[in-house]
Amino acid sequence: MVVRMVFQSILLLFSIYAFVQAAGFSISSCQPSCGDVNLKYPFGIGAGCYADAWFEVVCRNDSLASPSPKPFLRILNLEVLDISLDGTVRVNFPTVYNCTNGTSSTANIVELRNSPFIFSQSENKFIALGCNNFASMRSVDGSGSAIGGCMSICDTTKVVNASSCNIGINCCQASIPSDLDAFNTTMEVMNSKDLVINGCNSAFLVEEKWFKTDYRTLSLFVPVVLEWWIPYTSFISLPIANYNTSSTYNCRQVVVKQRNTTFTCSCKAGYGGNPYVPGACHVIKECELTHPCLGYNPSPLIFCENTYNEEEERIYTYNGSYICYRPIFLTIESRVEVFTIGISSGLGLLVLLVGGWWSYKVVKKRRMIKQKNKFFKRNGGLLLRQQLSSHEANVENIKLFNSKELEKATDRFNVNRVLGQGGQGTVYKGMLIDGRIVAVKKSKVIDEGKLGEFINEVVILSQINHRNVVKLIGCCLETEVPLLVYEYVPNGTLFQYFNGQTEEFPLTWDMRLRIATEVAGALFYLHSAASTPIYHRDIKSTNILLDDKFRAKVADFGTSRSIAVDQTHLTTRVHGTFGYLDPEYFQSSQFTEKSDVYSFGVVLAELLTGEKAISSTKTQEPRSLATYFIQSVEENSLFDIIDSRVLKEGKKEEIIAVANLAKRCLNLNGKKRPTMREVTIELQAVQMLQKGANLQQNYEELEYVGAEVYELWDAAPTSIVSTASIDAQPLL
Structure with missing residues (x-):
């Protein structure tokens, strides 16, 4: 048996040698390193020393400040820090800085699309540094949509470190999507004074492990981890492509999103080395080094082998890179005895398994009941039953x-x-x-x-x-x-009908005006329905649903709060959506009913312009729709930003009336904003003006009707239970 194995091994090695010689494959003459970095095939310098053009490395002096040579990926022009045969490579990646008081957008200067590389989701994080720095990663497919990002809160008394990024003070971090191969970076200073005081803000992708320990050494470049695979067209030309007959290494096909077929290889268990070089996977000789099998049994008949084989009549203990075994020599009598014992043991084991399975089902059922009761109590079930x-x-x-x-x-x-x-x-x-x-x-x-x-x-x-x-x-x-x-509300959110996202059923001017009136009426109801008014706290177009008749439905009350009659505001942690957030609330942390009015004003601006709350379609840089809308009204350029369908269907006086109402709702001084009662009355007046009635007469009638409704709602039962005023983490 041993002789046969030795003969087969010699034959296999000879076949590999002949194949390598025929293919002209040799890496002995290749440069083994560049600077302090060891080069490992499929990466290499010079013709024949790399598996694919993407893996070609050039060794050059990067600058006079660092005279020692450094390796660079030729096509990507990225400095290589370390190469790992587990499918990753560490490279130096540029950081992005914003030293202005406005918004900064920087295109990604490294393009990984169509390459066998992607940014590693598990190893990298997106980091933003600076005071009130709102940084985001954006798609490069033309839509410019955000694919990740975070916002850092300013606190000049805190020192920037890795732990502060976890809580978002002067630094924040965010995970990146899978299969990421390109992105643009956008930064915006939430308070322009902060940048002047505290210097430049920055945002960058970085290796998470490195940032936790070496964040003090931040410079223009930081380490980033890339994942790599061998493209199919290059893999089939390698000597290792005939992987099905190998006893030392495995190669498998990897399907990467938006890429052609790729492959990755590794040495089998018990072997170590470079799986991409023929014959480079060598046996890890644990048996000769440490004699690991001596601890399993004191018997001298314990043997150790470095590799696994299929010889019969052996009892094996497999431990990854070696095997411990002892031979068994059974007589006919002992075989019968073993057979009898085996049948008896099998029947006993069957009974034990059936009994164990039944016991497991009973215990599992009891455990599930106990767990459900535990969850019910923990989630406040007893308190709800009491209510x-x-x-x-x-x-x-x-x-x-x-x-x-x-x-x-x-x-x-x-x-x-x-x-x-x-x-x-x-x-x-x-x-x-x-x-x-x-x-x-x-x-x-x-x-x-x-x-x-x-x-x-x-x-x-x-x-x-x-x-x-x-x-x-x-x-x-x-x-x-x-x-x-x-x-269930079937027709999606109001947000989906902006910017032509739902072209088969665009919103007419009549529908927009009706939706605005219905949402305003709902907020008027929430603010004034009982002795404990309700603040929604997250009014936005994605939280306004449309039913089968395209009637508005206000949704998502997860952050809503009720207050006592004698209260005028809630003191909470800042919580809301960027673009809809009341600036006065952002600065004072005091949420009033006028904060809902501000958010509704942004929705009115969206209905008039068809733009998003944060829009960049009509400007060179992304900006707040609220700021852009107020500026347009004050500069008498309102009709330059109004949606074309609104201009076509709406009357000029109707559009101006709604625009002026939106401007009043967006007033930076909350006391100067109208109440939702006043907003509802004015929108109803515009609807009646649309039908040809006199605006002033209808306004007076609506004032009278609204007063009656207000008095009626004030008489409603005071049964709404107030909640605590401290909220969860902000969603900015």
Whole structure:
């Protein structure tokens, strides 16, 4: 047997040698290193020393400051810091700086598209440094959409370090998407004074492990990790392409998004070396080095082999790179005895397995019941039951679902059922047993200290009864995270109808005016419906849904809060969406009903212009739509930014009236903004003007009708439960 194995090994080595000689493949004459970096095939310098043109390395003096030569990837012109045969390469990557008081956009100077390289998602992070620095990575496919980013909050008393990035003070970090091969960097200073005081801001991609330890050595270039594969056209020309017959290494096909077929190789277990060079995977001789098998059994009949073989009648202990075994010599009598023992043991084992399986099912069922009860209590189920049984809380219409109902309704929360994702959780489309289509919101993990707030929010939502507010049907508390069940609104969000995203059904001027009036009426209802008004705190076009008749439905009350009658504001951590956030609230952390008015003003501007809250289509640099809109009104260039469909269908006086209303809502001084009651009345007046009625007469009539509605709502039951005023982390 041993002789046969030796003969086969000699034959295999001879075949590999003959193949290598025929192909003219040799790396013995290749330069082994450049500077302090060891070059490993498939990377190399000079013809025949690299597997593909993308892996060609040039060795040159980069500058007079560093006279020693450095290796560079020739095509990408990136300095190589380290090459690993596990499929990664570390390179020096440029950082981006912004030393102005405005917005800075920098195109990515390194193009990885069409190459066998991508930025490693697991090894790299996107970092932004500086005071109030809003940095983002943007797509280079022409849309300019954000694919990642973060915002750092300014605190001149804090020192920038790796830990401060975790909390976003003077530094922040964000993960990057998978298969990333190109991006542009955009930075914007949220307060122009900060940049003057604190110097330049910066943003860059960097190796996470390096940044945690060596952030003090930041310069114009930082280490970044790239993942690499061998392209198919180059792989088939390598001697190792005949990998199916190899006993020392494996090669496998890798499917990378938006790339052609690629391959990667590795030495088999028990072998080490370079799998891309024929014969370079060598045996790791653990047996000769440490005698590892001596500890398994004191018997002298324990043997050790460095590689695994298939010889019969041996008991093996396999430990990765070596095997411990002892021979067995069985007689006929001992074989019968072993057979009898085996049958008996098998029957006993079968009984044991059946009993164990039954016991496992019973224990698992009890554990699931216990776990559901634990989740129910942790998510505030007892408190909700108390609210449901209270005569003061009129929430009898809300239903407590069990986890099985919602798992079945959403096909176990299948990713194909996802309707959208936000800062508060993920929304799935589902169908209940009775056939109703619903939207199931799977919340993010809730801090146990805020369970009272969550339950109060559920109670608040259950009491809202307005045709332009998404209705809460019920909730489930016996899962790890709470689940909320809403009515299903089929026609998506208002945001999807801007910029021609939904061309088959564009919004007319009449529809836009009606949607604005309906949203304003819903906010008027929330602010004035009871003795404990409700602040929405996240009004934006993505939180305005459209039903089958394109009627507006205000949604996402995950950050909403109710307040006492004698309160005029909430003091909270800053929370909201960039572009819709009230500047006064951002500076003072005091949220008032006028903060909702500001956010609604941005939505009005979107309806008039068809632009996004942060838009760059009509300017060279991205800017706030609110700022751009007010500037256009003040410079008498309003009709230059109005959506073409609005200009075509709307009357000039109607457009001016709505634009002036939007400008008042966007006033930087909250006290000078109108209330939602006044906003609703003015929008209704514009609608009536559209029908030919006299604007002043209708305004007076609406004032009278609005006063009656206001008095009626003031008399409503005061059963809404107020929540705590401290909110979660901001979503900026």
